[in-house]
Amino acid sequence: TDIPTLYELSVPGRPGTSLPDCDVPPAPLPDDLVRADNGLPELSEPEVVRHYLHLSQRNYGVDGGFYPLGSCTMKYNPKINERLARLPGFAGLHPLQDEASAQGALELMHRLQEALKRIGGFAGMTLQPAAGAQGELTALLMIRAWHANRGEPGRDVILIPDSAHGTNPASATMAGFVAVEVPSDGRGNVDIEAVSAACDDRLAGIMLTNPTTLGLFEERIDEVAALVHAAGGLVYGDGANMNALTGIARPGDLGVDLMHFNLHKTFATPHGGGGPGSGPVGASAALAPYLPGPVVEMDGDGRYRLETPARSIGRMCAFHGNFGMLVRAYASIAGHGDSGLKANAMAAVLNANYLRVKLRDRYPVPFDRTCMHEFVCEGRPDGTRARALDVSKRLMDYGFHPPTNYFPLIVPEALMIEPTETETLATLDAFVAAMLAIADEARDRPDLLHDAPHTTPVRRLDEVRAARELRVAEPGDPE
């Protein structure tokens, strides 16, 4: 049954939160500016609490079960990190306070900058971008500024493999570049001939996701980097898949000039149902002066201060980035160290390869080699007419969140499966059993898939109707 909305629950005149009496003489209000009704609902606090508890009961998080959403890295979010980020000395800190009264926060940021530099192999680091896509935009604006500063403002082409996340071309456009798509080759690597052909004096750079969105290590990374650099371009790394590489390889050692991290993927900060995330950007020594400001520097006397790099592209958000996420990510890194980060990557890759070999007989894997932290199979078992979406919806009935559907675009009926390192063998085996049972159902009872899900609070939702009717707020005129 339906959960009534806040406005449906609202009763005119319902007493809500108590607030203090006014302990000063009231000042005259500018009557012409005062509104009659601010349009908010009227509920009692217990109603509000129940409402959100009921809503939460209709939401699936990784605390509730296996969530193999490829490329999103739905690993366990440590509970200690939530507690630490809420310490009054962190959560209660004003961004414009004197630096002297925020030395602990600045030190934490500095330590995180240094750790991310070491993990990625970079000379400079900004913690400011609020999400991965903003990290991409940051890096692209830096590339733009770098070329301009070198007297080559005409370099306006960014190469992007056809397997890339949609954020890559979208960020390129926002940064004023022309996004040019490069095909993948038969092993799932970027097509080296196509890259070579595009290496001209309009080339600004290439955006490489490594491991690729196929979950494969880009085997020709050295050749690509050499070609691009030789042509005067820069190599940007999309760090979305860094969970496979922490302690395994440093992108900076592989010719990557700039890269963003997704702290909400690689370093276990929670996804929050769609954010907030955090997308720090690392840069080689040549690019570091272009980082957005401020970054944290340590003085000789051990004091920390905020400083804007010499050729900074400017500011990416109002203050110093998503500090609350930085605390959590720092805690994750400090808790793991070298050995733990490497062990994470290894376990993530182990889990993904285990699922790959257990599923590939029924769900074809188009580029079937040792994968990294995830792999992509075709969601049409045994050549049935089932679709990836049907398999996904049916998985819900087995208590699992589905994998990513229909991405990357170069695999038909793609299911992108990322188990992450925190899942047990028992969970993986249960998932395999469900997937194989669904493959049987696809053959024997295709209606079960087509009509799925059957056990969720709502059945399959009409997305076409949503886009046609565009009911994006409750009826009721704004004041």
Place this chain on the structure above:
Amino acid sequence: TDIPTLYELSVPGRPGTSLPDCDVPPAPLPDDLVRADNGLPELSEPEVVRHYLHLSQRNYGVDGGFYPLGSCTMKYNPKINERLARLPGFAGLHPLQDEASAQGALELMHRLQEALKRIGGFAGMTLQPAAGAQGELTALLMIRAWHANRGEPGRDVILIPDSAHGTNPASATMAGFVAVEVPSDGRGNVDIEAVSAACDDRLAGIMLTNPTTLGLFEERIDEVAALVHAAGGLVYGDGANMNALTGIARPGDLGVDLMHFNLHKTFATPHGGGGPGSGPVGASAALAPYLPGPVVEMDGDGRYRLETPARSIGRMCAFHGNFGMLVRAYASIAGHGDSGLKANAMAAVLNANYLRVKLRDRYPVPFDRTCMHEFVCEGRPDGTRARALDVSKRLMDYGFHPPTNYFPLIVPEALMIEPTETETLATLDAFVAAMLAIADEARDRPDLLHDAPHTTPVRRLDEVRAARELRVAEPGDPE
């Protein structure tokens, strides 16, 4: 489907929580005392979190819906109180610290003592009892000591109305008294003739719940108190139902010599799935010297200290009572003040009477007069063969927690309904609609009731089998 137990999930050798390295030289262990296996399960932290999240999804709390469990006072538990009780200065306080380093905690306890005295009309107050039943035992031991001190150790009879909670006679026995049951009269009051007849030199006192467990104000309270006092006995008040009387009447003004509060009922501290509670006991000036120790006293210079009353019966628990619950209760009282506590009682009584008049045509109310915070009806609608248990189980299918069943014992097929003051009219109306629908079902489709619940994670459970087989731990020998 079943949720596996911790031991079913356990895998030998599973790495769990990381702990610090030992930073001191190890000392030799006394080998003959060391065990091989402590018998605990082995899980990863993410498994533990998921396990308890899944368990929580099979539990119904007042945050999840209406919970009209009579006599238990399932009102809203304010979220701010949870935060306040967890402040490091409260939660991190050691009970044996110097009083000088715990003045804030002692002041809070002192303020709560004073507030409860004012609310109950008492001269003395102990915060030490850990629950209502322990408060009863405390008071009864004080009664015992009082009579002994007056040279009347032979007073060994405690009168207890037949409508009383089972804790009353059980506490009387534990305190070494003989519990003598007194019948109720036709209006639900205690039978005054029976009390009168029992007033002899063995009378130690009477335990009165007011409002009674029928939800009715004890109309003959003055007469009862006069009789008992005249006979040399004491009047003990069971404060379980004080939610109806805060700011409305003070038991101390009505002849009650001693009374316990249930902070987890009257003052909104959470019930915790069965505790911890808190059961402070108030006493008249004559009884106050017998209170358990320590209580908090304020010195002339405004400093607070712990002190044991002159004729104290001793200590009821290891330290100073359930301090965490005291913080929450104090917060509730401080937030409400005179007007708020009175408004709470009025709204609780309003809600109960509203339900009473809406339901009484289908569910007979045996003592049908204006009720206080709850009322008792018969759970066999319209004289059908339905039982209170069936109605209760069927209510679950409508999304409600059932009322208290089969209590008090003097009403056949009793359903004891307590809505509390924090429920909205809309919720009450929805509950009424469900109860009336169930009354129709009892007539038209009795199997629906008999086989209920239908929508819960498990169906009706076999309690006889549980008591026969007595599987009270998982199989597997203790080491």
Place this chain on the structure above:
Amino acid sequence: MSYTPHTPDEQRRMLDAIGVDSLEALFDAIPGRARFPELGLPAPLSELELDAELRRLASRNTGIDAGPCFLGAGAWRHFVPATVDYVLQRGEFYTAYTPYQPELSQGMLQAMFEYQTMICRLTGMEVSNASHYDGATSLAEAVLLALDATKDARTGIVMSPSVHLHHRGVVETYLRGSDAELRVPDDPTVAAADLADMVDERTAALVLQTPNVLGRLERLDGIAEAVHGKGALLIVAVDPIALGLFRPPGEFGADVVVADGQPLGLAPSFGGPSLGIFATRRAHIRRLAGRLVGETADADGRRGYVLTLATREQHIRRARATSNICTNSALGALAAATYLATVGKAGLRRIAELCFHKSHYAADRIAAIDGVAVNPDAPQAPFFKEFVVELPVPAAEANARLHDGHGIVGGFDLGRFFPGYGNRMLVAVTETNTRAEIDRLVAALREIVS
């Protein structure tokens, strides 16, 4: 601290199933020269040690709850009902991803739909997205929307100089990828009507902020009409608390309303994460950046919610998307929704009234100090929550003395934003400041300037 669960035996069984000998063998594709580097990070800490270490770092910061605080300028101390964190700590919410699979995400989707509704009502607009990163990026996306909506060669953006300077900075950064030109007069006290006069046929939008960065409430009457008359859009940045009491930009014809949502139940948290509020007209819905939740029905006709108009977004439209935004601030929006639902209609109005009255009380008392002026450039203009104090000494010096001598966090040193404003501080007073705190500030300032 490790959360990987495998036992050596399980690891062996999994490697056997895969058909490799070792974990290391899974990484053979990586160039050997770069494989398995030493990172040189500090030794890992257990939870117990980590807790101690981060408490130590946190204790070296003085939070705004440590004493009276009058610092605002884009982030404020406001009352946060305990319900907010209770909801945020529900694992079902905070450990979920963006609700791509609506059948398993109805809770977050309905919460976002309700958030959108409340933001529409509060701003007086028709469409709200499900969040941006913060107020500054909301503003930048609003400017990009305006450039997109007025494609007929319009490249000019006129911005009030009293828009928050950091927000302006983000707009400047976001415009580095375009040929748009930002025009901002120098004088932060310029009137809105004068700014509207700067709008011409090459202008895509006029950007105002009210209350502005000096606390002043701008009068918006006639502005939208003037701007629309030139074919441009009006973008207004607001303080969402002010909307509890004051007429919203939607009533004055604004095309886009943006705000930083931090005051609505979010901790200041050294500046982030925050919440970017973004509301616009239905006419611009297909130009909107970010997630949008729509109501629909399931196969049985039951009401349900989905992400809609995904064709605007990067994962579908790629290079031609309205924005690159993917992860946004969903949990921040959930916090704001819980906040707004908890305080409700009367509560937000009351909070705004308290901010208004208390800030005016503070302003009056401070103005009575010899040698101190309040809002020297516009003493009669209406203001909300913040006001300018001109001192006979540098604001930085006054703040140091307030802190060291009186345990008070003073106002924002406006010299950091405006040349020549070194003796001015922006004092913020909210519902959390008691009269006693204000009186302490007044007494301390009197002592400092005497």
Place this chain on the structure above:
Amino acid sequence: MSYTPHTPDEQRRMLDAIGVDSLEALFDAIPGRARFPELGLPAPLSELELDAELRRLASRNTGIDAGPCFLGAGAWRHFVPATVDYVLQRGEFYTAYTPYQPELSQGMLQAMFEYQTMICRLTGMEVSNASHYDGATSLAEAVLLALDATKDARTGIVMSPSVHLHHRGVVETYLRGSDAELRVPDDPTVAAADLADMVDERTAALVLQTPNVLGRLERLDGIAEAVHGKGALLIVAVDPIALGLFRPPGEFGADVVVADGQPLGLAPSFGGPSLGIFATRRAHIRRLAGRLVGETADADGRRGYVLTLATREQHIRRARATSNICTNSALGALAAATYLATVGKAGLRRIAELCFHKSHYAADRIAAIDGVAVNPDAPQAPFFKEFVVELPVPAAEANARLHDGHGIVGGFDLGRFFPGYGNRMLVAVTETNTRAEIDRLVAALREIVS
């Protein structure tokens, strides 16, 4: 602060339905002289004010996290994994009542069943209840069980003088309602075997504690046999942390094992709420006090859990119940279960080892100070986590100097428990104390006694 939801209109409609004119009229049954008193409580506070006021009170207390702490004696600073509070804050758990309706309470019931299992394994016993209030009341109920189980006119209880003095005090209070007699020798260093010799044919139980209130591990070999030989029961109180490493009383034939569960994930919270652990033999299951969860099946044969043997309890058996206990410490048991599941087999052993090694390191270093003796009465006896330090000055004086001069919370002043022990303090060292903290304590003590 109010959470009552009714609007005036709703209130009117409800009164009309009831058929009364006013709210006040609902209370006509109350004697007029006592109706509607003035309570005289302070004016109500809003949430914002309440938060400020309680923070102010809390700030006047120095918690054990404020600096090095060596205070134990019945409550300790131990590592609490963050999972514990995450589970406790689930509203489905903490806002539920005792699970009388099992179909809506399977979560709590299963958690309690698992708790019972873990307590049985840890103590080496067969049956655990679902909790008592604290360790002291567990012990009192154990004594009552023994008196009940040995009804043949046995009224004697022999108790070790090294049982925690407050726990002994609660037993004394609980025995005020009976004719039982508690015999406790004076000398706290008396050997367990000598106590067993005091057991005679009138004795219902011998009560020991290990590690005892002086930190010493008692050797239990042969004790149960001696006690059982006289027809009495053996009750042993333990520190549950010690059971991670040391053989449990169940292995030595104890009949009842009790403990205070605070070390298992509960905050000290000025002494409460805590958790009373209670485990016994199957033979005594029908004499058990408190809730007991049993496994059963539902109408479809699915596994499920219920409260069982309710016929022992007060709500059924009334005056003849095994105890009056109703509300217990279910949430404390849930905390302990989450704690035990999180740290697990290896973790609890490791925590116990750390307590052992660190306390011995501290004892060794302190013993090396001139004029200071460690465990002077039994220097060779094994101890765990706590030990006695004899100083040349009063413990109270040393503690004051540790606190004021060194920021250290010292050990427990044993003079508060035992006459003649005024120069002795009980020092507690747990896994939370670093070597650096211990070294600070040693240096400070050296300075104090020099």
